[in-house]
Amino acid sequence: MSVPTRAVAPPAPTIWRLLPAGSYAGRARMMMLRSLTASRHTWLAFVSGFFEPVFYLLAMGTGLGSLVGDLPGPDGQPISYAAFIAPGLLAASAMNGAVFDSTYNVFFKLHYARLYDSMLATPLGPVDVALGEIGWALLRGGLYSAAFLSVMAGFGLIDSPWALLALPAALVIAFAFAAIGMAATSFMRSWQDFDLVTLAVLPMFLFATTFYPLSVYPRWLQLVVECLPLYHAVELMRRLTTGAVGLGLLPHLAYFVVMIAVGVAVAARRLGTLLLR
Amino acid sequence: MSDALVQARGLRKSFGEVEAVRGIDVDVARGEVFGFLGPNGAGKSSTMRMIACVSPRSGGTLSVLGMDPGPDGPRIRARIGVVPQLDNLDAELSVRENLEIYGRYFGLPRRHVRAKADELLEFARLTERAGDRVEELSGGMKRRLTIARSLVNDPELLLLDEPTTGLDPQARHLLWDRLYRLKREGVTQIVTTHYMDEAEQLCDRLVVMDGGVVAAEGSPAELIGRYSTREVLELRFLPERRPSAGELGRHADRVEELPDRFLLYTADGERTLGDVAAAGFVPLSSLVRRSSLEDVFLRLTGRTLVD
Ligand SMILES: Nc1ncnc2c1ncn2[C@@H]1O[C@H](COP(=O)(O)OP(=O)(O)OP(=O)(O)O)[C@@H](O)[C@H]1O
Ligand SMILES: [Mg+2]
Numbered sequence: 001m002s003v004p005t006r007a008v009a010p011p012a013p014t015i016w017r018l019l020p021a022g023s024y025a026g027r028a029r030m031m032m033l034r035s036l037t038a039s040r041h042t043w044l045a046f047v048s049g050f051f052e053p054v055f056y057l058l059a060m061g062t063g064l065g066s067l068v069g070d071l072p073g074p075d076g077q078p079i080s081y082a083a084f085i086a087p088g089l090l091a092a093s094a095m096n097g098a099v100f101d102s103t104y105n106v107f108f109k110l111h112y113a114r115l116y117d118s119m120l121a122t123p124l125g126p127v128d129v130a131l132g133e134i135g136w137a138l139l140r141g142g143l144y145s146a147a148f149l150s151v152m153a154g155f156g157l158i159d160s161p162w163a164l165l166a167l168p169a170a171l172v173i174a175f176a177f178a179a180i181g182m183a184a185t186s187f188m189r190s191w192q193d194f195d196l197v198t199l200a201v202l203p204m205f206l207f208a209t210t211f212y213p214l215s216v217y218p219r220w221l222q223l224v225v226e227c228l229p230l231y232h233a234v235e236l237m238r239r240l241t242t243g244a245v246g247l248g249l250l251p252h253l254a255y256f257v258v259m260i261a262v263g264v265a266v267a268a269r270r271l272g273t274l275l276l277r
Numbered sequence: 278m279s280d281a282l283v284q285a286r287g288l289r290k291s292f293g294e295v296e297a298v299r300g301i302d303v304d305v306a307r308g309e310v311f312g313f314l315g316p317n318g319a320g321k322s323s324t325m326r327m328i329a330c331v332s333p334r335s336g337g338t339l340s341v342l343g344m345d346p347g348p349d350g351p352r353i354r355a356r357i358g359v360v361p362q363l364d365n366l367d368a369e370l371s372v373r374e375n376l377e378i379y380g381r382y383f384g385l386p387r388r389h390v391r392a393k394a395d396e397l398l399e400f401a402r403l404t405e406r407a408g409d410r411v412e413e414l415s416g417g418m419k420r421r422l423t424i425a426r427s428l429v430n431d432p433e434l435l436l437l438d439e440p441t442t443g444l445d446p447q448a449r450h451l452l453w454d455r456l457y458r459l460k461r462e463g464v465t466q467i468v469t470t471h472y473m474d475e476a477e478q479l480c481d482r483l484v485v486m487d488g489g490v491v492a493a494e495g496s497p498a499e500l501i502g503r504y505s506t507r508e509v510l511e512l513r514f515l516p517e518r519r520p521s522a523g524e525l526g527r528h529a530d531r532v533e534e535l536p537d538r539f540l541l542y543t544a545d546g547e548r549t550l551g552d553v554a555a556a557g558f559v560p561l562s563s564l565v566r567r568s569s570l571e572d573v574f575l576r577l578t579g580r581t582l583v584d
Contacts, residue, residue, distance in 0.1 A: 022330075022350035030381045037378060038369035041410070114365040120331050121359040122382035122430075123351040277292070277332055 023272055024127035031119070031132025032139065039140075049140070050147050053093040057151070060211065061085055071213060074235070074244035083157040087237035088210035090148055090166060091173060094141050095230055096201065098174040101137035102181030103197050107188060116275055126271040130182060130264060137178040138171050145170035152241065160243025169240060173233045176256040179263025180229075186270035204230040229259060282307050282434055282465050283328055287337035290323045297323040299489035300337060305467060310460055312476045312483030313469040314570065316580060319486040321469040322362050325438050328467065329359045342434065355383060358432030362439050362469075364423045366411045372422060373398065373407040380429040393429055400455065401425035416443045424452065428459075435459065435466045441475060453478055473570040485570075485577055492577040497570055504576045505568035506530050508546040512553070512560040513538045520558050528552040533575055540572070 039046050061082030070078040109115040116129050145167055152158050181197075188194070208230035214222050225231050232252040239245055283305040290298040298320040305311040313321040326332035328341055330350040339346055341353050367375050376397050380390030398404045401421040406414065414422065420443045427435060437456075441449045456466060456479060470476050476483055477497045484494045493500055510529070514520065522539065526532045528549050529541035543549040546565030553560070574580075 022348060025351045025384075027382065027384060030378075030384075033381060034367070034370070034378045037374050038367070041369060041371075113368055114363070115367060117331070117361070118365040118367065118379075119382060121329060121354060121361070122379065123355045123384065124382050125351060275331075 023125040023268060024131075025123045025125055026128070027124055028128045028131035028135055031124070031128060032136045035132075035136040036139075046140070049097060050144050052096075053089040053144075053148050054151055056089050057082065057086055057155075061155075061157075073242045074239050075242065077242075079159070079242060080157070082155065083159070083242070084213075084238070085211055086152045086155075086157045087166065087241040088234045090145060090152075090170060090241075091230065091233035091237045092205050092210050093148065094145060094170040094174040095177045095233060096205070097141045097144060098137050098177035099181045099197065099201055101140065102133065102178040103185045103188075103194065106133060106182055106185045107191075107194070110185070110271075110274065116271070120275055126275060127268045129275075130267045130271055134175060134178045134182065134264070134267075138174050141174035142167065142171050145174075158241055160241065160245075162239075162243050162245045163241045166237055166240045169236050172253065172256050172260075173236070176229065176259035176263065179260050179267060181263075183263045183266035183270065186267055186274060204228050209234050229255065232256065280307050281305060281340075282342055283311075283467070284340045285324075285328075285337065286339075288324070288327065288334055288339055289336035290320070290327060290332065291335045296489055298327070301484075301486070301489075301491045303484065303491070305465060307465055308460070308463050309481045310456070310466045310468065310479050312480035313467070313486055314471075314473075314476050314483050314574065315469075315486035316471075316578070318488075320489040321486055322438055324486075325436050325467065325469060329357065329436050330354050331359075355430065356432060357434045357436060358427035358430065360424050360427045360435075360437045360440050362442075364419045366419060366422060366426070368411050370411065371407070372403055372409055372411060372414065375411060375422060376426055376429055379426050383430040385430065390429065397425040397428060400428075402451075417445055417448055420444055421448060421452075433464060435464055437466060437468045439469055439471065441470070441472065449475075473574075476570055483570075485574055487578045493573065500570060500573045501568050503573075505572040506542040507544050507568060508542075509566050509568055509572055510541040510543060510546040510549050510553075511538050511564040511566065512541065512550075512558075513562045514558070514560055518559065524556075525553065525558070528556065531576075540575070542568070542572070 065081035068081040070080055071084045073079040073084065119129055120126070149158070149163065149166060152163075184197070208225055208228045210230070214225060214231075217225060232255045236249060236252045239249060281304045283303065285301060285303040287300045287302065288298060289296070289300050301324065303324075313324060315321050323332065327334050327339060327346065330341065330346040330353050333347065342356055344353050346353060367378065370378060373394050376394040377390045380393055381387070385393070398407050401418075401424065403414075403418060403422060403425070406418065411419065411422070420440075424437070424440055427437075441452055444452065453475070460466060466479075468475075468479055480497060482494070482496050483500070485492045485500070493504065495503065512525070522532045522534045525539055525541060529543045531542040533540040533542075541549055541553075550563055550565065
């Protein structure tokens, strides 16, 4: 045996005192390190995540776009169909990636791989696990978003330097969906329950103004769509990439801040009760 | 301050209606190897998980390393090593990565875990397999890796839940040897097992658990002295020539009737065999052996441990 080096858990930062005692060791990044190490073995799945929105952009933006022509942008100025849907696809891919990572992947690790059990035998707590998984989903989503933004720039679909902020916005959006996804997953009991996830995500992708403006709906349907998280994500993105920036962004941001707070709180608590039996 | 590393008083655990642990008192002193022996469902793993601070207790008091697992869970877990009953290795990582990343969960620096992994791979005799995925290992190799992983933080207290299940005899003896060396270095150990020889080999002291309570406590020799005789005579009969337990009981201190044989508890097995033969009972086969913890268990619970 080597010299005894004792690992000592650091005292938790003040803000986390609000959480149940012992649920956070401040080492969520070690979980991200774990995911990064694991992804080196599954790099193909990692890379394929980048192509999905690009394919949509090519098929719909250029293909369909040649039939559709221009659409009014957020500030009323006409923009090409590709420039209209690209920010929508960016928002949707942030959502899809985060939801996939935080539902299917987390459910598997939770109930089949017993991965989190082994982690909770170390100083890590459920909050480290939740934040670590969400953090990884964000890192991955961030890379995809950056790549997609470069593709948009390459196609000349970016009108404004504000578009640089689309990257942090994508992270906020992904964080919110990952947090809610993880909270939802903690209540799921079998794979059948994932049909509900598809049922929530797919219609949002199709109908929450990704592919056409809100004005096509009658007023009552507009009100419904305005409640959906993806609608706010698409609005945020579209305003940033077209440069229609103003105070109008704030309500959309606030929507995601609330989602994040609720999602993290519920996920951490539920993971604790699921794992620490 | 007492020298007890683990102290439980009236410790209880229930899962809804099921009472897995029903008020046990346990003291584990620094440096000793302590055993939990008991049949399936006795509550061994439930107790181990409470000590490992991954399962909140339902009642009673528990202190581990002088701290309360409730609020101090992370601080306690930083200083213990855990081998769970079922391996939970990280299937997405290689053998070496399993050790290194696990060490990082303890906040150990990269350089340290790298050196530690070399040492532990050697210990688990998996150096050649370091780059393989965990799924490619055999069951016994996975077990060895789980045990190696539990040592990554140089724990003061090691919790081993059926550590040698699935190991071949050679690996088992190697592990016993390694655990003995850890003991000499002052590492306190708590072991659960179904194997009598393992308990007798490893444990300074043990408790026999049954139905969530402690049925007896002591060193292996004490328990055998207290609950059994020096020798045991095992007799098998043809079904049609099988005497009753009462008939055999006249010749021994105590008789246990098992489906396939009788166990006669006596100070001198050979003499009892002579007495039985003289009384006209002709066994198909006979065996005289020393009493073991198996007999203690049978005496205490009326059941065999491994059935
Ligand atoms: N997570 C759980 N949920 C519900 N019941 C449980 C749970 N874990 C254990 N039990 C119950 O608690 C009792 C004790 O189980 P435990 O695993 O502690 O036994 P054990 O002594 O380790 O047995 P074995 O030798 O089979 O490993 C059993 O009746 C079991 O069904
Ligand atoms: Mg068990």
